[in-house]
Amino acid sequence: MTIDDHKSHLISLGKFLNQFEVDESVKNENLPANDTLFSELDEKIDRAIHHNGWFNRENIIFSLKQWSEALTENNLKLWLDKYDLSNSGGKTVGIVMAGNIPLVGFHDFISVLVTGHKVLVKLSSSDKLLLPVIAKYLMQLDSRYEERILFTEEKLENFEAVIATGSNNTARYFEYYFKKRPNIIRKNRNSVAVITGDETQEELSRLGEDIFRYYGLGCRNVSKLYVPENYDFDSFFKAIYDWNPLINQDKYANNYDYNKAVYLMSEFKLLDNGFLMLKEDESFGSPIATLFYEQYSSKEELSQQLESNSEKIQCVVKNKPEHADVLFGNTQKPKLWDYADDIDTIQFLSKL
Template sequence: MAKLEDRIVAFSKLGTLFADYYEYASSEKQIETKNKWVSKLHDAVHTASLHNGWFTEENILFCLQSWSKLLTQKELNNWFRKYNLNTLKNKRVAIIMAGNIPLVGFHDFLATILTGNTTLIKLSSNDKILLPFVSSFLIEQLPSLADSVVYIEGRLDNFDAVIATGSNNTARYFEHYFGKKPNIIRKSRNSVAVLTGSESKEQLENLSEDVFRYYGLGCRSVSKLFVPKGYDFDSFFKAMYPKQDIIHHVKYANNYDYNKAVYLMSEFKILENGFLMIKEDPSYASPISSVFYEYYDTIEELKEKLNTDKEKIQCIVSNGLLDNEVDFGQTQLPSLTDYADNVDTVEFLLKTS
């Protein structure tokens, strides 16, 4: 088994590759690169965008740039500093990946490899290009990792623990088949924003990033607003306006047209601006191209509600109102210690070891 230090170095090289590729892809004139891995990553990004229409090259680039800032030796060492790594034993950890946004399961993959375990990866059909590229790069940097990364096409068996991410329906399936093994089984969650009406123009414009990044498909995407009674949505809609070009994306536009037709035929009251609809609704999961909203009377009552519904919520965007809140515009920029569903993946893997 390679030392933790060696595994961290390999992932830091991956971070450097992501940074180099971001610089290359962002340049106005993309001359042919002499870096073979930058060229290979360029091909993988293009292929992934063709394979899944939601994975635009812009969104993949955003994902890679975000990870490039975390995959440094300093960040990775700081992350693992608090854990007791003296009892590491190689276990076979099955990871069932979601496919809603690019590389959505990468954090699980990273944690599993760094804790010295073997990953048995079941890819989503929606995201099957990028992670195999990543693993091929890592294996070239540290050949001993070749035995630690296994892709499974058929039935999963011979594993010691499982990390599975899916919908509420698939979670029931996961619990039935994997419940007897140590597991992390994640269900559907959504993110919300709490507005008071005193937000600045900049804060609301930043919120548009939380709403529209990845077309709202991520569990960290804001799909619901909590607003005080009498809230004027004019400022909100004005702040969303810079994202208007999103309607030119065919899949998004089709969802917008379909959901608008459903709302109108059902005679639901909606507000819309040509590329985003908002609808008063108690649910947390809003359809693509729409955001739900709900009124609150007092912040204290809202805090109680959010605490009651915490199993449904991934992130809460607000400004100085709540513990563990996320700042406007930051939901899609989690740190290494921002664990999905607030379950410490590294601690789980170490206990399993």
């Protein structure tokens, strides 16, 4: 299968994923392999919501839409044309996927395929319904994928390289278990946002997307703010207030109540708007319904702090991004070439 074959199939897949909507999905009768799999994926979306209490239809559809927008001819060309993949392929690559947000391991999945390898997937129990239907769609487009895509619920075996994502604790297990094979092991990372105090309400409102999408469970979600000394949070709270319905979601509300009780018993100073707590803290990984913040006195001091903690940070979000920074509202809209942990997955796979 050539790289052009893969591109063509992924473009069709992007169109397939674009059919699904929050209210009522509309079937595109002109798409190949769509007759049975359209209904199957629509059903699995609803089943996934009951399977994982953190998933809802809006967030699953958001994920599918982002992938449909990514899988275009132009994006695939920009992503892949800079690599020499002429001698790539022929290996079996295991992927241990996380399940914190819908389809979080999909980029690794397609990266293995486009580099000519077979993929052996161990799905998270929290997100095991969606990807098999998507894989089935690729198999309907081209039967050669049937030998190149395998799923397992057992311990990974008979593979030559691995990509594994988990917590810092599970990463230590992965590093030991997979140490004899080429690997990418991903640990906990969090994203931060830098506020200058000059942002408009509209700009701060976009930041709410980075904080609350997927209930803040993704590594690209902002879990900490850097603010100028003596920053007034009133404008920030007003700008994000449209997200207040989150408190009606039971799991989110339970986390909010629990963490608030812990903080109050510990007599921590909090800022609270009824669905989000702000706590001054040097850590990066804030609990659900909590956002840490830290004050800075100068841009130079802040740049040094971000640099010294770069291995803990997935994204730095700014209203006026510089270099690899991400614009407010865009953390959950990564490009195909925005690699997790800044590890070039295609480069790694092409050298196996």
